[in-house]
Amino acid sequence: MVLKTQNLPAATELSSARAGFIACLPTVPGYWSIGFAAGAIGTLAGFSVGQTALLAAALYTGSAQFLFYSLWAADAEMTSVVLSVMLVNLRYLLMSSAISVFFRGQRGWQKVVSGLLLTDETFGVAIQHGNQHGKIPFGWMFGLNVTAWLNWIIACVVGAWLAAALPASLMAGLSFSLISMFIGLILMTWFASRRKALETLAIIVAVLVTFFSAGHLDISVVVIIAASVAASLATLLLRLKSQQGVNHGA
Template sequence: MLMKTKTSHKDEAGAEFRAGITACLPTIPGYWSIGFAAGAIGTLSGFTTLQTALLASVLYTGSAQFLFYSLWAAGAEVASVVFSVFLVNLRYLLMSSAMSVFFREHSTLQKLVSGLLLTDETFGVAVQRGSQHSTVPFAWMLGLNVAAWLNWILACVVGAWLASALPSSLMEGLSFSLVSMFIGLVLMLWFASHRKALETFSIAAAVVITLLTARQMDISLVVIIAASVSATLATLGLRFFSKGGK
């Protein structure tokens, strides 16, 4: 009887894990489009494909990777790079806090693993699942996170490898085209979003902060502050509207 119960739990966990992978599928094109650009910029910044892969697996956040590459290429100090990445990633504290209501019955290790692999996209998918079922199974969250994590790494590796294989004449003009592509991706994601008002407010907040502080501070610091504040406001707004929806 005990063996049957253990087998049943394993089967249920396996089914939840596969369901989490399935839930991740709609977000994978986004990971590939931005991850490809991040990997290519890594090559332009002087990193090898292996170094880009290691950074993608450890840092694992698009905005922070773009910031890291730009600061490193500009010759910024290590402490400055670390602090800047920390500021950009502060929003994940708020996201994890919002997710905690769905993980009350899980162990500390399960919460830690789920939080370490959390991204903007997996957060949105998981919140939708939690709002519908009042809980998020760990196996389901693990499947969602692992699928997103592996696809991000693979996309960065492919982008880095293709960029390194291009002729030097094309490499010189690639940085501008990647910036243009990144802007296009942002617009594409905005048009596909179901929360355009919230995202428009976040963009407007970043623009206002940039205009008000650009003359008083270094532009790189202004960008970090604007991105951090606007992302924080968007996360707080998302949490507020999620509670209001209940």
């Protein structure tokens, strides 16, 4: 009887992790589609399959990986690359803060592990689970995160391996894909957005800042400035609009 009681927590954690694994399955096709493209772009940017795998495991964010490959291919300074990646990933601080209320009572290292593997997709799945149950068990979050993380790495490796297997002449002809991928991501985000006017304004501002600054500053610095100015302006306008809505409601 004592042995059964001692094994109960481990069995509960395993069952919880299995439930997290099942909850992640609907998002796996998304990881594979974007991860496959990220791995292929990494090969086109000059990285080996092993290097792409390490980057996918350590950086583990699609938008930052695409940005990293783009800046690397443009011979940007490492400082600019690091700052750009940090800027793109700042949203995870907000996500971690928003989801932290469901991890009360857990140990510090459990919160750190859950936060390190957080993505846009796992955040969406986890926040729904937290709203329904009032808390998120560590085992469940671990199963969710690890499933997503492993699928992302495998997808990047497969994409990088297939791209590396292509003939050199075909690889040279696909060099345009790095730019076209960014254009495609922007268009996909724009069409799916509910605030098309605001995002269109942000894109125009970023293009104008880039156009007038490109001849005076290093291109990697221009990228950071353009993204910061456009994002700050969009955030300010969105906040002003929200305040106006509150005032009208009052």
